[in-house]
Amino acid sequence: MEVFRIHGGGPLEGVVEVSGAKNAALPIFAATLLTDQPCRIDNVPDLSDLRFMVEILESMGASVDQDEAGSWNVQANKLNPVAPYELVRKMRASICLMGPLVGRCKQAEISLPGGCVIGPRPIDLHLRGLRKMGCAIDIEGGYLRVDGKHLQGTRLFLGGRHGSTVTGTANMLMAAVLADGETIIDSAACEPEIVDLCQMLVKMGAQIDGIGSHELHIRGVDKLGGCTHSVLPDRIEAGTYIIGTAMLGGNVRIQGARDRHLNALLDKLDDAGVHAIIESSDVIHVRRNSEQLRPVDIITLPFPGFPTDLQAQMCGLMALTPGLSILTERVYPHRFMHVPELQRMGADISMEGASAIVKGVDHLSGAPVMASDLRASAALILAGIAARDETWVQRIYHLDRGYENFDAKLRGLGANVERLPGSELPNFLQVES
Ligand code: EPU
Numbered sequence: 001m002e003v004f005r006i007h008g009g010g011p012l013e014g015v016v017e018v019s020g021a022k023n024a025a026l027p028i029f030a031a032t033l034l035t036d037q038p039c040r041i042d043n044v045p046d047l048s049d050l051r052f053m054v055e056i057l058e059s060m061g062a063s064v065d066q067d068e069a070g071s072w073n074v075q076a077n078k079l080n081p082v083a084p085y086e087l088v089r090k091m092r093a094s095i096c097l098m099g100p101l102v103g104r105c106k107q108a109e110i111s112l113p114g115g116c117v118i119g120p121r122p123i124d125l126h127l128r129g130l131r132k133m134g135c136a137i138d139i140e141g142g143y144l145r146v147d148g149k150h151l152q153g154t155r156l157f158l159g160g161r162h163g164s165t166v167t168g169t170a171n172m173l174m175a176a177v178l179a180d181g182e183t184i185i186d187s188a189a190c191e192p193e194i195v196d197l198c199q200m201l202v203k204m205g206a207q208i209d210g211i212g213s214h215e216l217h218i219r220g221v222d223k224l225g226g227c228t229h230s231v232l233p234d235r236i237e238a239g240t241y242i243i244g245t246a247m248l249g250g251n252v253r254i255q256g257a258r259d260r261h262l263n264a265l266l267d268k269l270d271d272a273g274v275h276a277i278i279e280s281s282d283v284i285h286v287r288r289n290s291e292q293l294r295p296v297d298i299i300t301l302p303f304p305g306f307p308t309d310l311q312a313q314m315c316g317l318m319a320l321t322p323g324l325s326i327l328t329e330r331v332y333p334h335r336f337m338h339v340p341e342l343q344r345m346g347a348d349i350s351m352e353g354a355s356a357i358v359k360g361v362d363h364l365s366g367a368p369v370m371a372s373d374l375r376a377s378a379a380l381i382l383a384g385i386a387a388r389d390e391t392w393v394q395r396i397y398h399l400d401r402g403y404e405n406f407d408a409k410l411r412g413l414g415a416n417v418e419r420l421p422g423s424e425l426p427n428f429l430q431v432e433s
Pocket of ligand 1: 023024123164165166167375
């Protein structure tokens with residue numbers, strides 16, 4: 001298993017290009033199953049989660065090929081609507097196949113995804129929505145069996161105790177586009193990734209009104225066709241480089257950073273004293289010299305609120321900001337696995353329920369740390385660059401699920417980050433894996 005060795009030291013300088021968004025590309029690949037016609041998807045990031053998705057689509061009978069870096073052709077002439085445990089267990093997001101299978105095949109058999117380190121991730125809202133649309137659902141042997149022969153448009157409410165559900169909205173949308181009659185999704189998620197999915201579905205012939213709002217109106221059609229679609233840039237990746245520059249100092253142009261998707265972050269960074277210039281609708285320029293940062297309080301919320309997927313990275317920045325900052329999780333109240341690892345690097349953080357109370361320290365020190373999930377990995381790597389001395393980060397396979405070439409992009413900005421085979425770990429760290 002590969003590991004990262006990081007020698008601390010900033011600043012970051014240069015230009016970095018943001019890749020296509022993982023959380024848009026996954027449901028977009030799933031949406032290709034809604035038609036027997038060819039679909040071409042561009043700007044697809046090279047990530048292990050996308051490779052798992054390709055494996056699952058192929059296992060169901062779709063033909064999938066890549067014709068150049070980032071461009072994929074998918075055609076699902078034949079479709080066996082079964083997503084087996086061996087594949088689904090590798091990636092929770094495979095649950096987004098349920099909507100298209102029910103929409104097109106009027107049935108689906110999909111393994112339940114199982115546990116997740118960022119906390120409980122129920123799918124009750126997905127199931128309630130499908131039942132309201134006339135589906136019969138059984139759970140047997142760890143599999144969900146959905147019988148959608150009476151799939152019918154209806155009014156759905158997708159709000160839960162932590163807000164609306166992103167993948168639940170994607171699933172209901174993809175079932176509704178081929179259902180009889182009209183479906184109204186109330187309290188729909190309005191994340192940019194959902195907007196991107198809606199735009200692709202419209203290209204395929206779907207009839208959707210209210211795109212980008214909390215109320216989607218979908219009139220089912222008999223058939224969808226193929227399309228060409230380019231995945232939107234990854235706002236979380238962009239936000240990670242923005243936070244990294246704020247943390248390490250320097251001067252970085254982030255290409256593919258759309259300010260309209262990042263307002264909650266930019267607003268908080270402005271309060272913290274970080275200078276971000278919106279150069280165009282697609283480029284954000286961040287500069288920080290020796291200015292002292294100010295602490296901020298953050299509450300994660302569904303879009304357009306502050307994204308939970310940037311909370312860990314922000315925690316690292318606040319760990320080095322003088323004063324007391326409070327980061328509260330409202331989306332995944334247990335998503336604080338990065339905290340004990342940041343503490344190992346000298347961060348002063350205490351937990352109070354779903355809030356991290358972060359008291360800024362003068363410096364972090366390099367240490368061996370374990371990545372627990374995707375965003376925690378990015379936070380620890382940035383912390384390692386900001387820290388004194390050497391940091392080893394293990395279990396970086398979490399990182400490779402969602403950040404394309406993170407180490408190479410950071411090296412391009414001047415950071416000293418190496419990807420090494422696990423055998424290079426110093427002896428005293430060789431115990432695990
Ligand atoms: N929830 C329920 N019931 C449901 C569905 C969700 O209670 O049926 C709760 C969840 O437990 C959570 C909240 O509602 O507390 C939001 O969950 P949501 O369904 O919106 O999350 P998701 O669709 O499973 C996506 C992203 C996550 C991102 C969240 C929130 C994908 C593949 N995943 O997850 O991304 O954190 O939305 O924005 O799109 C990541 O990229 O690191 C990541 C975890």
